[in-house]
Amino acid sequence: MTATRLALRRMRLLLSLLCLITGFSMFLFTPGIQAQSYQKAVWIPVDNTIERGLESFLARAFADAQEEKADLVILHINTPGGEVDAADQIGQLIRQSPMHTIAYIDNQAFSAGTYIALNANEIIMTPGSSMGAATPIDLAGNAADIKFISGWSKKMTAAASLNQRNPDVARAMVEIDTEFPGLKPKGTVLSLDAQQAKTLGYADHVVSGKEELLASLGISSDSLHVIEPTGGEKVARWVTSPYVMSLLLVIGLVGIVVELFAPGFGVAGTISLVSFGLYFFGHYVAGFANWLHIGLFVIGILLMILEIFLPGGIVGAIGFISIVTGLVMAAYDTQQGLASLGIAAVVTLVVTFLLVKRYGIKGLFGKFVLGDAQHNEEGYVAPKDQRDLTGKSGIALTPLRPAGVVKVEGKRVDAVSAGGFIAAGTAIVVVQVEGTRVVVSEQE
Numbered sequence: 001m002t003a004t005r006l007a008l009r010r011m012r013l014l015l016s017l018l019c020l021i022t023g024f025s026m027f028l029f030t031p032g033i034q035a036q037s038y039q040k041a042v043w044i045p046v047d048n049t050i051e052r053g054l055e056s057f058l059a060r061a062f063a064d065a066q067e068e069k070a071d072l073v074i075l076h077i078n079t080p081g082g083e084v085d086a087a088d089q090i091g092q093l094i095r096q097s098p099m100h101t102i103a104y105i106d107n108q109a110f111s112a113g114t115y116i117a118l119n120a121n122e123i124i125m126t127p128g129s130s131m132g133a134a135t136p137i138d139l140a141g142n143a144a145d146i147k148f149i150s151g152w153s154k155k156m157t158a159a160a161s162l163n164q165r166n167p168d169v170a171r172a173m174v175e176i177d178t179e180f181p182g183l184k185p186k187g188t189v190l191s192l193d194a195q196q197a198k199t200l201g202y203a204d205h206v207v208s209g210k211e212e213l214l215a216s217l218g219i220s221s222d223s224l225h226v227i228e229p230t231g232g233e234k235v236a237r238w239v240t241s242p243y244v245m246s247l248l249l250v251i252g253l254v255g256i257v258v259e260l261f262a263p264g265f266g267v268a269g270t271i272s273l274v275s276f277g278l279y280f281f282g283h284y285v286a287g288f289a290n291w292l293h294i295g296l297f298v299i300g301i302l303l304m305i306l307e308i309f310l311p312g313g314i315v316g317a318i319g320f321i322s323i324v325t326g327l328v329m330a331a332y333d334t335q336q337g338l339a340s341l342g343i344a345a346v347v348t349l350v351v352t353f354l355l356v357k358r359y360g361i362k363g364l365f366g367k368f369v370l371g372d373a374q375h376n377e378e379g380y381v382a383p384k385d386q387r388d389l390t391g392k393s394g395i396a397l398t399p400l401r402p403a404g405v406v407k408v409e410g411k412r413v414d415a416v417s418a419g420g421f422i423a424a425g426t427a428i429v430v431v432q433v434e435g436t437r438v439v440v441s442e443q444e
Helices: 002-028 052-067 084-096 112-118 146-161 167-174 194-199 210-217 231-239 242-261 267-285 291-309 314-330 334-359 361-365
Strands: 041-047 072-079 100-110 122-125 130-132 191-193 393-396 403-408 411-417 427-434 437-442
Touching (some): 041 052, 052 084, 052 231, 084 112, 084 146, 100 112, 112 130, 112 146, 146 167, 231 242, 267 291, 267 314, 291 314, 314 334
Parallel strands (some): 041 072, 072 100, 100 122, 100 130, 411 437
Antiparallel strands (some): 130 191, 393 427, 403 411, 427 437
């Protein structure tokens, strides 16, 4: 019995020792941030609302990082969300990058920001940060239709599966009308704090802050290269927001209408030019507009002005089409460009109606119609007899299309062309004089 008890005691001691070794080993090899040897690391901010301007900046930032031979990209994500289409393109940019990408969340990464984070190779959060609530909403703030939500849910689950994350968690962040036992009840969307994300496998690590993150990656603050957006890219991010796009077009078109009711070129015209200038500048910097689109807009404006002197409607119609084409083609998305222009057109029509109601139709055409009138009490001055100019030669001082100014015998004379257009500097001859009307033609 004594030998048996001794054997049992030895077996228990051996088992206890094995358990102790196993527990100690698990403690030692608990997954943490793997200290890898990175040759070059870059830090890229992903903040504020996600829109097409951010997509353009990140495309440039990733290209710069690759040129600098970087092998690690840290995306500092702090966003309430934004455009789904822009987030989709950014996610594709991250997936196609050969560099190891870490999504670092120290505040929030909601909606489209969560999708961007899920496309990264790793997600690292800080205590107090959160992610999720990825249900897409429309411009009115309401949840998108079922078809769109279903498609976005598929994209979210696909992004989650990239790094073996539970796709049901991603679906729970998107779908409101679906119940996920243990995650969320029906009628809500899922959001996760840092610890919940770590438990569910949606955060690979939780660190106290940037210093601990860099230390655990073996990166010094001095060697970390930060890629910031340029001033132009910041303007582009602001301008390419759908709300700002519509606002700039509204201000631009309304400014033109108000300018038509005001004498001279003043504040309204200046504001209109600045608004259109910002619109094209932002989209040009973001890479959506080019000189063709800007040229179409400028040509359209010139044709609309020319319509004032060449009535008939054809030139004005071509100018209008050119303006619309330039504005829409400059937008990052044709549908969004048409929507923004449509909103601006409706607002402009309302403003025009109110101005006409207030000032009358004469206020609109006051610039193009002579407002002076001659009254009997002011006397009458007979027009100068110019019949002696018939048959005499001269030169066109201004283009005649058909009216203009010519010089005959050293005198400036208002004249009209007997035929088509006569360019300035062309030799002319007076062919007819009827009262104050002097008709000229090109001298053969």
